[in-house]
Amino acid sequence: MIFAILGKKELPRLFDLLAANTVVGPVAKGVDGSGHPLHDFDIVYRFHDLRLDYPATIHSAKRHFLPHHETLCTFTCQGNDWEKQVDYNAYKPMVFFGMHACDINALNKLDKVLGAPPYPNPYYTAKRRNMFIIGLGCTPQPQCFCRSMGTDTALHGFDLFLTDLDDRYFAEILSATAYQFLQKITTRPPTAKDHDHYKEVVAKRNQQFTTAVDITDLAKLLDLEFESPAWRQWGDKCLSCGTCANVCPTCYCYGVEETVDLDLKGAAKTKHLYSCNLIDFAEVAGGHNFRPHSATRLKYRYYHKHRGFMEAYEEPLCVGCGRCGMACLAEITVPDVLASVRAKGGGA
């Protein structure tokens, strides 16, 4: 990897260069009950709208590359005949300015499912191939357990990664495009002093993690504790609202709906992101529901994230961003659930 140092004043210049494209970045979107700002990824036009010191966003950036609603295709119908028009809804490159390591790792995980054979998803791939990502070092928040999930640093999946060294940024350059952009602003190669400073900052950051999850043998443990009473207890608390999937950076399940135009001359097929916690997720025609209880649905969610994905790709699907726990109305958090399942006798 090639490293570079850029002064703080250079970042707005980099932004202005990239602003020839659509730029998505963290912005303040309002305040919570106690007056703290709430952040979200949105399209940014001016550098000073960016909040690069954002602690975490409520939603992940997924709505920009895995939209909650997306038209998969449209039909033109004429009498008995019909024709299908497919549009992958990707027309322009997008710059993601200031993504944290967890969100970049979430993209890497999504790539494994959505961008890989058999049947790579062109809607996702088209957008993903046209992303320019600038990562940004973060400050661990109380809800973050990315360190336990091994996603606290991003090793690939971005173009440029910046770490704040007080008066300058330490940049990791991963793509030729990023390198070419850096040529247009003033940078310098890092010195031994910069390296030491970088290591110091990273070490300091690593000490700030307060939440940890024991994931030793988790896949095996989940198999062993399939009938654990803990699932029932969490299931009783769960409201089956699907908020966790809404904010999750790696939840990609969806449902498809088809609608007819009012003039009956056309129809559209729309994809909606779904949640496995919603009651009709596994309900089939005729009314049989394969997962009728909230406990089995909640359990399934954990099995998919921590057991099934592990089996398929040797890593959990969860990136430990803690958004689901923050957003959950019933205060169900991943560390609590996994700890209770691990606890002797499966007591919550």
Add this chain to the structure above:
Amino acid sequence: MNDRLPFINILAQEDPLRRQYDLASFEYSHLAELTNVYPLTRAEKLYQLQIIDPEERRRFCFQPGQFVMLELPGVGEAPFSISSSPLRHGDLELCIRDVGNLTHFLSRLKRGARVGISGPFGTHFPVEAMVGQDVLLIGGGLGLVPLRSPLMAVLENRSRYGRVDLMYGAKKPADLLFTYQYDSWRQFDVNLGITVDQPDRTWYGATGLITELLKTRIAAADFRSATTFAIVCGPPVMFRFVCALLTKAGLPMQKMFVSLERRMHCGRGKCCRCNIGSTYTCLDGPVFDYWTVMNLKEAI
């Protein structure tokens, strides 16, 4: 202006052709026409479909046990097992019960209506591995629909297989599917055992559960557990009892196959609706051997 990032068109790429093909075909469906619709029972109909383009029809190849996604523009898309012979390529037969939105709309369609077919998807029954062995087909209710395709495949090469048994159970005599074909199957030396739960005055065959038929067969002197393949399709409760009986009779778990069904929205391992624990019914299934099913939590 030169700070614009280049737009990468994933379909125009000179990347490996295979990938390009896969990406372009994701949302592709073959246009197919209903050539015939036969009512089989009060709720189930047999739909004969033909992929309109002759070249696509010829190239459409599937294995018994695989399924297709059938799409009606503006109504929806759903998975259906193919119940015709693989030799017939794109001349498909689907047996569908009028039970939901899409199937109800379908039940009102007439000959000549156009639908979209994508697939075939999923795993299949190992009819090639079954050559030279006895074949035991056990179906309950609508379970005969996915069974019909391997049955056809076996009958088309009847001399390559040993004894063929088809056991089929339904609730009422009026619910029995494909009744018009039973005689022709018998002519192909298929040992047909049919049972109903609730007989009426017209019924003169066996009554009771399908497990009774199976017990009789297992007790027979010529039942060879070592050289028998079993395919079981039906409601999950039937799987449990039938597979337990077969295991007890000494049939190896990896020679027992079941076809599972789940809600599906894509058929391509993307929507997660059909997951059982962590396994995709659309990619790793719908045909599983009994060993895999035993290993899957909540499968049956």
